[in-house]
Amino acid sequence: MKLRGLSPVWQPLCGECSCSLDSLYGSMPASHEFPRCLWRSLGNMETYADVLLVTANVGSLFDNVGEIQNEWLRELYKTIHSHKPQFIALHFQEVGGKDYMANMGHAENFFWIIESSEEMKDYDRVCIYVDNQFQTEDSFTALGSMYFIHKTLKNIQQYDFNVKDFKAVSGQTKHVGSLDGVSTVEKEKFPKNFWPDFKWSRKGFMRTRWIIHNQGLDLVNVHLFHDASNLIACKSSPSIYSANRKNALRYVINRISDSRYTSLPFFLFGDFNFRLDALSLVQHLSTSADVQTVKKDSSNEVEKIICEEKDNDHQVLLHIEDKLFAYLHQAVFREDNGRALLKYDKEVAVFHDVIREEDIEFPPSYPYSEEYTKPTRYMNTRCPAWCDRILLSHTAQEFIHRGDDGDKSLVYDTLGPNVCMGDHKPVFLFFSLKTNDH
Known part of the structure; x- marks a missing residue:
């Protein structure tokens, strides 16, 4: 049972109490006594927000x-x-x-x-x-x-x-x-x-x-x-x-x-x-491609990574620059x-x-x-x-x-x-x- 904002959930407070809420309203022997902890549980209200x-x-x-x-x-x-x-x-x-x-x-x-x-x-x-x-x-x-x-x-x-x-x-x-x-x-x-x-x-x-x-x-x-x-x-x-x-x-x-x-x-x-994880992902995306690194003329720094398909007219599969990721x-x-x-x-x-x-x-x-x-x-x-x-x-x-x-x-x-x-x-x-x- 769930009510908006307030939903009672009946929870016995010890292992001896196996009686559900329904059993409280069923036919019970007159001599049956519920453990005190079950009665206490009736006041234990769990709510939802x-x-x-x-x-x-x-x-x-x-x-x-x-x-x-x-x-x-x-x-x-x-x-x-x-x-x-x-x-x-x-x-x-x-x-x-x-x-x-x-x-x-x-x-x-x-x-x-x-x-x-x-x-x-x-x-x-x-x-x-x-x-x-x-x-x-x-x-x-x-x-x-x-x-x-x-x-x-x-x-x-x-x-x-x-x-x-x-x-x-x-x-x-x-x-x-x-x-x-x-x-x-x-x-x-x-x-x-x-x-x-x-x-x-x-x-x-x-x-x-x-x-x-x-x-x-x-x-x-x-x-x-x-x-x-x-x-x-x-x-x-x-x-x-x-x-x-x-x-x-x-x-x-x-x-x-x-x-x-x-x-x-x-x-x-x-x-x-x-x-x-870019390194692992690029390796995965380029498994069937030719990978080319283009470096700047003035230094040994990589400027581009270009992955071309080995067939299909060498179509560019992946092109990476500092602020470019074109797949x-x-x-x-x-x-x-x-x-x-x-x-x-x-x-x-x-x-x-x-x-x-x-x-x-x-x-x-x-x-x-x-x-x-x-x-x-x-x-x-x-x-x-x-x-x-x-x-x-x-x-x-x-x-x-x-x-x-x-x-x-x-x-x-x-x-x-x-x-x-x-x-x-x-x-x-x-x-x-x-x-x-x-």
Whole structure:
């Protein structure tokens, strides 16, 4: 039996009690006595809160102002209407886009449109955090997080990191700026020494902490480093970029698990920039091809990698440059949701000691064409990859309700699979959070 927001599940408190709820109402011998622990269990109510987590790199929305936004929002609202969550967490990366100095005003308007929309009117409590203070280079992350609480969800609190205590959530709170001094959010930009050989960029994490029906959890917005050069990514396995991301993610996990605060189950969702293992993948894609490396005249540095088919008039199968990854048979990344390529998606595996992920059954989330008429086509700039992910701690996984096969109580998918959403397809996880309503 599952009721929206409140579902009693009758659980005996000891092994001697094998009686089900139905047997309480059946014909029982007058002399039969139920153990006291069964009667106590009648007050042990397990409840569910329906939760929607969304991660979206929205840089394209502001680099192409007005061209994509309306369809993007329509797909978001459609997903919310379909699943009817009681708690929504939206984690955004690259707020303001690449030209954030010019576009940050558009970004603020984007948040306002969502906050004030008719589709969100039944969410009577809203918490918004936008790091838009690009003038403070040492701390600017371009991260934004929005949290919406439905009017049917009564028992919810948010953590104050200064006083180290939870407080009831009421009304609408909006924090826009550097977020320094905002006590309900913890934000960090990764230090420069994480990648001394590369340009320092807007990468970091932002954490909020919640209690939903007595179940505490951390929600962490993450943006990790990208692959600056396809050619460098192909040099080693794992690549130097993968190693940088590994160090940064380990840093985030250590920070949210350290002794400053009590550790809680956590969800990490954002643009992790995870890439397929390029060296192994290129070797696989070019097994039946002639591989040629073209070097610059002035140095011994590789400028291009060109793989030509041995027959078929030596058609170019794969062409790689710093910012070019052109593969002739691009459909392989979409067929069967790219399942054949998941074996090259290795970056999460090294963290399986602390985090898990639901099965991926959607195509790589990046880099989609930004042309309105080509919503399912990938750009030839990078190798398609599952950059945008929702990861969770082992303890968080225990609190996800899993129904029978065919039950739609858990969905891990992309928003707008057939609509232009920018270069990143947003990724969402909908689930019922098991809580205890004591």
